[in-house]
Amino acid sequence: MALVSPTPPAITAVHLRRRRRLSGEKFRRPPYASGEPLRALTRLGPLFWPWEKVKVGPHYVSPMGFGTWAWGNKLLWGYQEGMDGVLQETFNLALRNGINLFDTADSYGTGRLNGQSEKLLGKFIREYRGPNKTRENVVIATKFAAYPWRLTPGQFVRACKSSLDRMQLDQIGIGQLHWSTANYAPLQEKALWDGLVAMYEKGLVQAVGVSNYGPKQLAKxxxxxKSRGVPLCSAQVQFSLLSMGADQMELKSVCDSLGIRLIAYSPLGLGMLTGKYSVSNLPRGPRALLFRQILPGLDPLLNTLQDIAQRRGKTMSQIAINWCICKGAIPIPGVKTVEQAEENLGALGWRLSSDEILVLESVAKASPTKMIQNIFQTS
Known part of the structure; x- marks a missing residue:
């Protein structure tokens, strides 16, 4: 179904105010030729209709989810417990706008805050004051770390039960293996697979998925x-205009052929595709080292993102996220403020044209620097 009308009507000031209120979009007028009326680049109404939800195993989820890596991570994202009120507002805003997929992990949270992301998600779901149906439709996708001491299926099942306790839930929407141990502990890998089977058979999770699997290991x-009667519903991987190399695109092809939904983490390249940073304006913390290596070669891609964003009346972040959606993936950008959530929501309700996608991918492929691949991703 087309998301943009072939002959969109001119927008009045009332329409603009209504659209901004519904989507949270910070609208910027694109540079149209003098005298040309402002045209609708996104539809009026909900950010997406119910029939536009994406099927992931037994679930129907929003075309974009939100990631919660930052919720509890002091080292990389500067989390402080005083932020919890803002995080709850951010969560509430997401639910009110139809977002129902939230990604987390039992390892999210540093030091004594280990598991904090799961705890906060559970708390926010319980305390949400909106309709019960909205709360009931939330799909939590949590990941279980392949720690070296998790050597048996039973230990993996216990990890799942611990996550359920932290979130105070009876069942997890999607239980995911956080990474594969095939490259360094192949014997442990089989035990973890059996752990996924066990938690599915016990009804602890409604569906199972994996993260950081390459195409060959994903097929295995x-x-x-499948031989155990357990469907694999999702594969989560680093996927963006900075992470679209041969392995990632092959993985996408494998997912498409097997009916596995690709979930794209870091769709904004940890923030490099937002346009908010430069070599002279680096983020704080460990990210600065990575940004210093990659940003100098990204000017052509960032300039292209900016050009399309200006023509569309969008932001660079919204263009980058929408590219993931157009590729058939479910992006899960991280959010920790209401402003970030509002901006990300502006990536919904419209689609890049095929020409825009081709231009973006051509420039991205020609970039001399790419995002460093996750060291845990297998072949």
Whole structure:
């Protein structure tokens, strides 16, 4: 179904105010030729209709989810417990705008705050004051770390029960293996696969997925789980205009052929595709080292993102996220403020044109620097 009308009507000031109120979009007028009326680049109404939800295993989820890596992470994202009120407002805003997929992990949270992301998600769901149906439709996708001491299926099942306790839930929407141990502990890998089977058979999770699996290893676990009567519903991987190399695109092809939904983490390249940073304006913390290596070669891609954003009346972040959606992935940008959530929501309700996608991908492929691949991703 087309998301943009072939002959969109001119927008009045009332329409603009209504659209901004519904989507949270910070609208900027694009540079149209003198005398040309402002045209609708996104539809009026909800950010997406119910029939536009994406099927992931037994679930129907919003075309974009939100990631919660920052919720509890002091080292990389500067989390402080005083932020919890803002995080709850951010969560509430997401739910009110139809977002129902939230990604987390049992390892999210540094030091004594280990598991904090899961705890906060559970708390925010319980305390949400909107309709019960909205709360009931939330799909939590949590990841279980392949720690070296998790050597048996039973230990993996216990990890799942611990996550349920932290969130105070009876069942997890999607239980995911956080990474594969095939490259360094292949014997442990089989035990973890059996752990996924066990938690699914016990009804602790409604569906299972994996994260950081390459195309070959993904096909192997798919076949194994299928032989045990367990469908593999999702594969989460770093996927963006900075992470669209041969392995990632092959993985996308494998997902498409097997009916596995690709979930794209870091769709903004940890913030490099937002246009908010430069070599002279680096983020604080460990990210600065990575940004210093990659940003100098990104000017052509960032300039292209900016050009399309200006023509569209969008932001660079919204263009980058929408590219993921157009590729058939579910992006899960991280959010920790209401402003970030509002901006990300502006990526919904419209689609890049095929020409815009081709231009973006051509420039991205020609970039001399790319995002460093996750060291845990297998072949």
């Amino acid at each position: 676990i798919y076949d194994y789980l």
